[in-house]
Amino acid sequence: MAVKLTGRSGSTKLIARRGYGGCDVMSRHEGRVAVVTGAASGIGRATAALLAREGATVIAADVNESALAWTDSEDDIVAAPCDVTDEGANEALVSLAVESFGGLDAAVLNAGVGMSGHIATLPMEQYDRTMDVNVRGVVLGIRACIPAMRARGGGAIAITASTSGQRGDPNMWAYNASKAAVINLARAAALDLGVDGIRVNAVCPGPTITGMTERLKGAPAAFEALRRRTARQQWATAAEVAAVFGFLVSPEASAVTGTAVNADGGIGANTGQFLPPERSTT
Numbered sequence: 001m002a003v004k005l006t007g008r009s010g011s012t013k014l015i016a017r018r019g020y021g022g023c024d025v026m027s028r029h030e031g032r033v034a035v036v037t038g039a040a041s042g043i044g045r046a047t048a049a050l051l052a053r054e055g056a057t058v059i060a061a062d063v064n065e066s067a068l069a070w071t072d073s074e075d076d077i078v079a080a081p082c083d084v085t086d087e088g089a090n091e092a093l094v095s096l097a098v099e100s101f102g103g104l105d106a107a108v109l110n111a112g113v114g115m116s117g118h119i120a121t122l123p124m125e126q127y128d129r130t131m132d133v134n135v136r137g138v139v140l141g142i143r144a145c146i147p148a149m150r151a152r153g154g155g156a157i158a159i160t161a162s163t164s165g166q167r168g169d170p171n172m173w174a175y176n177a178s179k180a181a182v183i184n185l186a187r188a189a190a191l192d193l194g195v196d197g198i199r200v201n202a203v204c205p206g207p208t209i210t211g212m213t214e215r216l217k218g219a220p221a222a223f224e225a226l227r228r229r230t231a232r233q234q235w236a237t238a239a240e241v242a243a244v245f246g247f248l249v250s251p252e253a254s255a256v257t258g259t260a261v262n263a264d265g266g267i268g269a270n271t272g273q274f275l276p277p278e279r280s281t282t
């Protein structure tokens with residue numbers, strides 16, 4: 001595993017002292033160690049950056065090694081090329097956290113692939129790939145974290161599910177199935193691991209502008225249709241979703257486990273029968 005190690009000593013981070021329920025939000029991850037998968041772009045990249053900004057040392061893992069180059073200029077983020085479907089690679093990420101930084105407090109298991117195709121015709125290899133990355137990759141990530149988090153006396157794991165795991169989408173059955181699986185996985189794993197002080201939650205983003213959805217810009221009708229179905233008539237940014245992860249894996253969320261939190265702009269609140277009112281332009 002190629003790894004770029006940088007020290008924390010040169011960090012010039014500003015730690016703002018802003019009160020939030022007695023907690024110092026901007027430094028709530030100070031001294032903590034986190035792993036984020038799928039961190040080369042989109043939601044994972046925004047989450048890795050947020051956790052580092054709030055004080056954590058972050059291991060940014062992704063199968064796309066060259067796209068991890070953004071971490072080169074970050075003092076507190078270590079790039080770790082890794083395929084989450086590989087058991088040994090997940091274990092190596094946690095070993096890196098333990099051996100180089102003294103332990104592991106948080107994991108955001110976010111790597112995922114989109115997949116579309118009719119249920120009658122999508123090649124089974126593509127279904128298998130979807131389940132491998134989106135479900136097996138998360139299971140392996142959770143299992144790898146357990147010994148290190150137990151040794152630490154606890155930890156927090158958050159999984160990127162989707163609003164597509166809560167209902168179906170035409171031609172997205174494989175993705176729908178994979179994201180539904182990890183929502184229930186978060187509940188079940190939370191029950192197994194609560195006794196160890198390990199919390200497990202899922203986040204369900206709705207339409208979010210990232211590498212995965214960039215291609216929709218070439219299909220303006222689909223892009224617009226998704227926007228119109230949100231309550232706020234707006235796609236989310238990756239940073240908005242990252243903010244939810246920042247809370248869930250922080251000590252502030254100590255009572256939150258075994259649940260799925262929607263960060264979907266309200267698209268999941270809609271039965272889909274009617275479009276919400278359009279935002280006024282005046």
Ligand SMILES: NC(=O)c1ccc[n+]([C@@H]2O[C@H](COP(=O)([O-])OP(=O)(O)OC[C@H]3O[C@@H](n4cnc5c(N)ncnc54)[C@H](O)[C@@H]3O)[C@@H](O)[C@H]2O)c1
Nearest residue numbers: 038040041042043063083084111112162205208210211212
């Ligand atoms: N963008 C959305 O609208 C949206 C909505 C709901 C859920 N999600 C979920 O958010 C997560 C992040 O996706 P994103 O939208 O930021 O897209 P993205 O394509 O920008 O990021 C996904 C990252 O996962 C990495 N990845 C893929 N397979 C991997 C593997 N086997 N091992 C390690 N890394 C791997 C990719 O290289 C990529 O960097 C995914 O799980 C996705 O399903 C996205």
